[in-house]
Amino acid sequence: MMGFWQPLTNLRDYVSQNPPGTTFFLCLLTLAISFICLSFYSNTHTLPNPDITKDWNRVLSSLSTFHLCVKANELNSSVQSPLIKQEEDRKTSVNSAKSPSSVTHLHLKVPLALVTSSSPSVSLRDLSLHTTLRASQLLIGGNENVNLTLEFLSDNGSYTCLTISAPSDLLPTSVRPPECPESEKNISSFYVEASNQLPTLSPTCYSLNFKDDTTLTVMLTQEEQSVAVQHLLDFSVCLLGVCLMLCIAACQPHALKRRNQWNGLYQQSEPLIDS
Incomplete structure (x- = not known):
């Protein structure tokens, strides 16, 4: 039996005669190497918490996907602000009546920029x-x-002042953007409708960049x-151990012995076929 102990030859024969087993081995080895690389990356980089599904980046990113369009029959800005305030107060009161939770009002400095306008004459x-x-x-x-007010001031640079009013239990409890300083400027105010597609009838539409x-x-x-890195390494070691056991099993002489048995059966069957 020891005379047939040829690990490399046995392993080569096993690979050539057992494609499914070879594929399974390569999958395990690839998975183990992937987990090792992932553990190394996790150990050298700071990773986001996957258990937090609601944060301000997610909210702002969702807001930036909308087109903000002024209605064609919108009033001018000099008489618009009181109407907007009345509309917001009405919607906030209705929302508060429907929901038992309190409404939170935040005035935040967020990384949103107004990048385009369908009307070139509008600042x-x-x-x-x-x-x-x-x-x-x-x-x-x-x-x-959720009531939103976006203020784009000339001295703000690349950020925007966002005023958001919503039930307290809906707003993210994670790290919050800094408070936006109050401005004494007299700015133009418009009530806009948000839509995912750019309307064709609206004279002025705005889009946001986040x-x-x-x-x-x-x-x-x-x-x-x-803890995450340790779990990845432990699982990788287990997979490598399984790969090692598969290699040892493939190097055993039974693979070569099985091939010789099949060759002998084939040679015995040839005279029967000729006769």
């Missing part, structure tokens, strides 16, 4: 846009109303990352 600075969305449109709830802010993402703690 993109010193402008205030008001709208109302469903919580489901911002991926934070169901059919509750840049992901890493400070608003909840990251894993060092302890949580260490």
Whole structure:
């Protein structure tokens, strides 16, 4: 039996004669290497917490997907602001009556920029846009109303002041953007409707550009990352152990012996066929 112990030859024969087993071995080996690479990456980088499904980056990213369009029959800005305030107060009161939770009002400095306008004559600075969305449109709830006001000031640079009014239990409890400073400027205000597609009848539409802010993402703690890395390494070692056992089993002489048995049966069957 020891004379047939030829590991490389036996392994080569096993690979050539057992494609399913070889494929299974390669899949396990690839998975083990992938987990090792993932553990190394997790150990050298800060990762977001996958258990946090609601954060401000997600809310702002959802808001940036909408086109904000002024109605064709919208009043001018000098008489528009009181009407907007009355409309917002009415919707907020209705929303509060429907929901037992209290309404939270936030005035935040967010990384949103006004990038385009369908009307070239309209300025993109010193402008205030008001709208109302469903919580489901911002991926934070169901059919509750969320009142939004976006202020684009000329001295703000690349950020926007966002005023959001929504039930407290809908707003993300993760890291919040900083408070936006109050402005004494007299700016033009418009009530806009948000839509996923650009309307053809609206004379003026705006779109938003959002840049992901890493400070608003909840990251894993060092302890949580260490536990995740340890689990990945443990699982990788188990997979490599299985791969090693498969290699040892494939190197055993029974693979070569089985091939010789099949060759002998084939040679015995040849005279029967000729006769």
